[in-house]
Amino acid sequence: MVEIDSSLHLARPLGPASVGLQANTTPLTVQIQPQALFSILDHSSRRPPDQHRVIGTLLGTRSDADDSSITIHSSFAVGHTETTDQVEVDMEYQKAMLQLHMRANPKEVLVGWYATSSELNTFSALIQNHYSSQGEGTYPFPAVHLTVESKPGKDVEVRAYISSAVGVTPERAADSAAFVPVPYSINYSEADRSGVESLEGAKEAESRTTGIMTDIESLEKSLEDTLGMLDRVSKYVEGVIEEEEEPSTALGQFLLNTLALAPKVDPSDIEKDFNNHIQDVLTVSYLANMTCYGAVDDGWRRGWQPARRRQEAE
């Protein structure tokens, strides 16, 4: 998913920087790894029925040079209860979990927190101020607040914020904060792709389940995709020729460039290379099968023979 809301960020608000420390005001971007999001979604579906939102801690890394980008790697749930005038967050639990998590992922640090509702209220400000506080919080870096709302029948809504202090009066400073939206993107790593692709197979199914594709099946799917693409392109080209579609010089040039990439090789060379290669490949396959069913079984049997001899001897 790319950024939903486009936003212009010239400078980020001043964080709770102490006097004398150069405040960093470079714009901040947040990158979310799908694992963190999936685990927030999982937590959201496991929330107690009487709670309209649940919260948890976000963990990740900050870019080294300047803390202008934050990558959220993972998250864990933290229990909390909300009543009309009071919020309780199980900070003992959060500390213990953080410690457990650090043992397995020593490189990840606390970067912020999430809630499973898009609503920002006094409690959000309270928790946000706690997460960005000195000591246990992310101070001197800003704490990221991620809201992931998943309501039935609606799209999953993800928003990222950082906050700056708003001081009305000293008493009210603890439960007020100005949430500033920051741009975010969801980053799928190369390794995640195969996973997301497999999960996508269950997207349309009624049961929401799917099997894991075998090599041949996935090859078939790729081929079908390619054929579909080729069909689309030729349909478009036909449309342009028939003057039904808007022609585009750029697209035409791009297609021409792509067509120019087709190798021009002598048929006899192809035939030769093809035969050589297929022979190699088939030989390897043959030998592998021999090893599997022949040599191993044979060696196995040879292994048995002395045993039989010994039994006879006895």
Place this chain on the structure above:
Amino acid sequence: MTANLRVGGIVLPSARVKIISQEELHQDNENPLESPLPFIVRPSAMSTLEDQPPQAVQLEALTVMKTIKHCAARHPATATGFLVGMDNNGTLEVTNCFPFPIVDVPAEAQFEQQHFNSAAAAPRAKANAAYQAEMIRMQKEVGVDANNVGWYTSANLGDFVNSNFIENQYYYQKELNERTIALVHDISRSSQGALSMRAFRLSPQFMTAYKENKFTTEALLKSGLKYSEILVELPIRLHNAHNVTTFLNQIPSLLSKGEITPPTSVHSIESNPSIARDELGPNFDKLALNIDPFLQQTCDNLLDSVETHHVESNNFSYYSRALGREQQKIQQWQAKRKAENAARAISKQPPLPEDEWQKLFKLPTEPSRLESMLNSRQVEQYAKQVDGFVAGTSGKMFAVRGNLLPGEAGSSVE
């Protein structure tokens, strides 16, 4: 409105404790919109199937993604972690997973063998059992399924069948219960395009044999245990929660939907962020013809395994030769004793005991056949993998030939 944040160890009201009960847990699991599924019958249904091992595995999207992330981050070292979930009428539902803690190893000690494999041995390490119990206890508080259902490991081109793997799974199936699995994520194969995840259990026959540690030829002959019967593979299904399905549908798939603004220049096509970021666009990695590195690597592994097999079988023939020699000696001794006794019988002396040879000679102990069994299983694994690779490549190669030599392909069809 006044609000106060109370920080510290707060005992939360009973609402949190309540959600831990199983039925409720699974009701929560479903979207509130959905009509309550007949999950309530689960406990009673489960009790009848108490001792039935799981027949299939269902992985939640979260598990798949977390495993992939952890394995990829640790690559090429082995990554291991544990799985939580629950058994549902023979289907093991894996709903979450957690990595094992990293053991801090000083840099210079990393090359020593015992440290090098610390991650592979992690699932059965004592310290990790405590970590696991602690993590599960914590997760229980926030409503995650609090049953340990196995462990996962990363693999590289199917090289996971070794004694570590067996010991880990044995530990799980013995110490915990029968309803535990070993999940193997093959990073190298997944990087070719198709996700490669497999779930295994140890077969009951192998469990008994391993328990008694009887891997002598005789015991194996008697039990009829073969290398192909060590592991039982379980079919895997992937499952998405409702909100994950929504999320997946949201991922913009511009390429397949065709909602894209006309480009203004060639460069804008190549650098269009929505094309570069199209996660679910058709994946052409699978069409790459160049699988030779994979094939080569697998063949190398295969050859290594064959080598090991050779060493094992040499060991065995050495053993059988030694055994033969000893037996010959015993037979000689017995013949001699018999002759002696015959002579003594003539001279009316009491016969000497004939079973004294047991004290005089010591038969060599038979080497354990476990290693060679595992090795055979590994060879089978590699060979099948080569087969799979070859099937794919030859298909692709014929396609390429057909494409580059259209006339030829046409004539061959005729």
